[in-house]
Amino acid sequence: MSFTPSAISQQLRTLADEVGVPLTEPAGRGVRLTDAGHALVAEAEGVLAALARADAAVERLRTEPRGLVRLALFPSGARMLLPGLLERLDAVPGIDVVCRDVDLTPADLPALAADFDVVVSHRDETAPAPGTTRWRVVPLLREPLDVALPPRHPLARRRSLRLEELADEAWISVAVGWPVDDVLRSLAVATGATPRVVQRINDFGVTEELVAAGHGIALLPRYSTGDRGGRRLVRRPLSGVRAGRLIEAVMRTTTAERPAVATVLDALRAEAGAITAGRTRSPRDR
Numbered sequence: 001m002s003f004t005p006s007a008i009s010q011q012l013r014t015l016a017d018e019v020g021v022p023l024t025e026p027a028g029r030g031v032r033l034t035d036a037g038h039a040l041v042a043e044a045e046g047v048l049a050a051l052a053r054a055d056a057a058v059e060r061l062r063t064e065p066r067g068l069v070r071l072a073l074f075p076s077g078a079r080m081l082l083p084g085l086l087e088r089l090d091a092v093p094g095i096d097v098v099c100r101d102v103d104l105t106p107a108d109l110p111a112l113a114a115d116f117d118v119v120v121s122h123r124d125e126t127a128p129a130p131g132t133t134r135w136r137v138v139p140l141l142r143e144p145l146d147v148a149l150p151p152r153h154p155l156a157r158r159r160s161l162r163l164e165e166l167a168d169e170a171w172i173s174v175a176v177g178w179p180v181d182d183v184l185r186s187l188a189v190a191t192g193a194t195p196r197v198v199q200r201i202n203d204f205g206v207t208e209e210l211v212a213a214g215h216g217i218a219l220l221p222r223y224s225t226g227d228r229g230g231r232r233l234v235r236r237p238l239s240g241v242r243a244g245r246l247i248e249a250v251m252r253t254t255t256a257e258r259p260a261v262a263t264v265l266d267a268l269r270a271e272a273g274a275i276t277a278g279r280t281r282s283p284r285d286r
C-alpha cells in the first residue's frame with residue numbers, strides 16, 4: 001500500500017484517540033482488531049460507499065446535463081420565451097427548471113445573478129452591457145419596439161411613423177428607469193420631440209388593453225405583444241430612428257460552467273432564434 005509500518009501505527013493510534021477506545025490488540029508478532037475495531041470497519045464500509053456515491057453524483061453534475069437550474073426572466077420576456085423554452089427542455093431528462101418572473105432593471109442584475117443561475121434581462125440597445133468580469137453575458141436577440149395604436153386611430157393606416165408627429169399623442173409608458181422608457185427618452189433626445197406621457201404602467205398586458213380601448217398609444221416590443229393580427233392593436237415601426245431593446249442571458253462565470261446551465265442556455269438561444277425567424281407567435285395570437 002506504499003505506507004511504512006510506523007505510518008500505519010500512527011494512523012491507528014490517532015483513530016483510536018478520536019474514537020476513545022482501543023481498536024487493535026497484540027496478537028503474536030502482529031495485531032488484531034478489537035470488537036470496537038470490527039464494529040468501526042463494518043460502519044466504515046457504509047461511509048466509504050456513501051463517499052463513492054457522492055463522488056459519482058458530483059462527477060455526473062460536472063460532465064452531464066442534470067440537476068436544478070434556477071431561472072429569472074422579466075415578465076414580457078417570460079411571456080415570449082418561457083413556453084417554448086420549457087417545451088424544449090421537456091425533451092432533456094435530468095434537468096429541473098424553476099422559473100420566476102421579475103420586473104427588473106439593469107441595476108437589479110447583480111443581486112438577481114447571485115440568487116439565480118440564469119437571469120434573462122433587457123436593456124436599451126444604446127445602454128452599456130454589464131461591465132464586470134464576474135458575469136457572463138450572452139446575447140439572445142434584439143427585439144424592435146413598435147408604436148402600438150388602436151385600430152381606428154387616424155395614423156393606423158400609415159406604414160411607418162415619425163416620433164415628431166406623435167409628440168402630441170397621449171403616451172402610455174413604463175416607470176422611469178425601466179428599459180422601454182429609456183428607449184422612449186433616448187428617442188426624444190435624438191429627435192427633439194418630447195412625448196406626452198399620461199400613464200406609467202409596467203405590465204405590458206395592461207398597456208395593451210388601454211391602447212386597444214383608445215386610452216393612448218405606446219412603445220411595445222414586437223415579438224411579445226399580442227395584436228391578434230392587427231384586430232386588437234395596430235403596430236407600426238418608427239422611421240428615421242432605431243428603436244429596440246437587447247435581451248440577454250446573464251449568469252455568474254462559475255455557474256456558466258455547469259452542463260445543466262449550458263443546456264438551458266442552448267435552449268434559450270434556440271427559442272430566441274425561432275422567434276426572430278418568425279416561427280413562433282405571441283401567446284395571445286395562438
